Amino acid sequence: MLDPHLAGHLDFTPAAAIRDLPGLPPGRHWLGLFPERDALLVVPEGHDASVPTPLMVLFHGGGGHAEKILPMMEAHAQARGFLLLVPQSLFPTWDIVIAGNGPDRERLDTALAAVAARHALDPAHLCFAGHSDGGSYALSLGLTNGQFVTHLIVSSAGFMTVQKQAGAPRIFLSHGVNDEQIPIARSGRAHAALLKEAGYDVTYMEYNGPHAYQPPIVSLAVDFFLAPQSVRRNGPV
Numbered sequence: 668m669l670d671p672h673l674a675g676h677l678d679f680t681p682a683a684a685i686r687d688l689p690g691l692p693p694g695r696h697w698l699g700l701f702p703e704r705d706a707l708l709v710v711p712e713g714h715d716a717s718v719p720t721p722l723m724v725l726f727h728g729g730g731g732h733a734e735k736i737l738p739m740m741e742a743h744a745q746a747r748g749f750l751l752l753v754p755q756s757l758f759p760t761w762d763i764v765i766a767g768n769g770p771d772r773e774r775l776d777t778a779l780a781a782v783a784a785r786h787a788l789d790p791a792h793l794c795f796a797g798h799s800d801g802g803s804y805a806l807s808l809g810l811t812n813g814q815f816v817t818h819l820i821v822s823s824a825g826f827m828t829v830q831k832q833a834g835a836p837r838i839f840l841s842h843g844v845n846d847e848q849i850p851i852a853r854s855g856r857a858h859a860a861l862l863k864e865a866g867y868d869v870t871y872m873e874y875n876g877p878h879a880y881q882p883p884i885v886s887l888a889v890d891f892f893l894a895p896q897s898v899r900r901n902g903p904v
Contacts, residue, residue, distance in 0.1 A: 669830060669831075671831070672768065672773075673767065674830035675768040675772060675811040675828075675830065676811060676812065676833075677772065677776050677808070677811075677812045677815075678776050679775075679780055679783070679815065680814075680815060681790045681793065681815050682790065684783030684788070685784065686716075686783065686784060686785065686786070687784055689716070689785065690710075690714070690715075690785050691708065691710050691716075691785055691786070693711060693712045693713070693714060694709070695707060695708075695709055696708045696709075698778060698781050698782075700774070700778060700781055701774060701777075703757075704732070704757060705755065706753065706754045706755065706778040706781075707733045707737075707752070707753040707754075707755075708750065708751070708752050708782060709737075709741055709745070709750070709751035709753070710786075711744055711745050711746075711747075711749065712745060713748070714748065714750075714786075716785060716786045716787065717787055718787060719787045719788060719789040720749060720750055720786060720788060720789055721748075721749040721788075721792035721794070721893060722750045722751075722752060722782065722786075722788050722789070722793050722794070723740060723744065723749055723750070723752070723794040723795075723796055723820075723892065724752045724753075724754065724775070724793075724794065724795050724796065725737075725740050725751060725752070725753045725796050725801070726754065726761065726797030726798075726800075726804045726805050727753070727756070727797070727798075727800075727801050728760075728798050728800050728801050729759065729761075729764065729800035730759050730760065731801070732755055733754075736753065736801065739796075739798060739822075739880055740885070740889070743885070743889045747889060747893055749792070749892075750782065750786060750788075752778060752782055754774060754778050756771050757770045757771055757774065760800045761800055761801070761803075761804040763803075763804060763807055763808075763828055764800050764803065764804070772808070775808075790815070790817075791817060791896045792817060792818065792892065792896065793815055793816055793817050793818070794816070794817065794818040794820060794892045795808060795809040795812075795816050795819050795820075795836075796821070796892075797821065797822065797824075798822040798823055798879075798880045799822070799823050799824070799825070799848075799849070799878065802821040802822045802823055802824030802825075803825050803826050803827060803828075805819055805820070805821055805824075806819060806821045806824050806827045806838075806858070807826075807827050807828045807829055809836050810827065810829045810832050810833075810836065811831060811832065811833060812833060812834075813832065813834025813836045814833045814834050815834075816834070816836045817836055817837065817896065818836055818837050818838075818839070818892045819837070819838045819839065820839045820885075820888045820889075820891070820892060821840045821841070821858075822841050822842075822880040822884075822885075822888075823841070823843065823846060823849055823854075823855070823878055823879070823880065824840070824842075824849075824855070825849045827858060835867060835868070836867075837869075837870075837891070838862055838868065838869045838870070839869075839870045839872075839887075840855060840858060840859050840862075840869060840872070841871075841872045841873070841880070841881070841888070842854060842855025842856075842873055842874075843875070843878060843881070844874070844876070845875065845876060845877050847877065847878065848877075848878040849878060851873065855871070855873065859871040872884055872887070
């Protein structure tokens with residue numbers, strides 16, 4: 668039997684988290700978890716650590732880093748009042764792109780636990796998001812960990828690798844029709860069709876653009892994430 672960790676399963680469980688550390692004040696905070704390529708947490712102004720709050724985990728693209736992907740979501744986190752966790756791959760891109768789930772999955776588990784130790788999380792609004800390789804990582808790990816991931820925001824993803832599905836996260840996919848790096852026909856359109864056929868709740872948007880996220884589309888994706896959520900399904904039909 669395949670080790671669930673090798674399949675991308677995360678041990679983190681929001682319901683089991685024990686909040687035993689003081690909440691962090693508003694602003695950017697390196698969490699001090701790793702000696703290199705640490706995880707970053709953005710805490711919005713006016714945040715009360717005791718109040719359950721939506722959390723978005725944002726994954727950078729290949730060759731990227733936390734500060735490079737932050738502009739995609741930081742202003743939205745501040746304006747809309749959600750926590751924004753930005754982990755970094757140990758190597759130039761995410762482990763699943765290179766050789767399979769390994770150190771980045773372990774580091775993500777550690778970062779999620781560190782946030783939950785300081786801040787109450789809203790279990791109905793916990794999102795994995797990313798662009799390019801980060802979008803592929805968000806999609807792959809999000810579908811694998813739908814036992815707690817409720818939403819996925821996926822921009823210009825090249826692939827999805829899922830050994831075992833869990834839960835039924837709602838999915839917002841977007842892709843540029845002029846993307847020369849990752850052609851839309853074999854990625855965005857193919858992913859949307861497969862996910863809809865599997866029974867997932869998918870919102871799919873195309874835009875006239877290259878391999879880059881588009882701020883107006885990102886705004887719509889944030890609305891999608893923060894919308895009041897009705898009863899969730901147990902899994903794909």
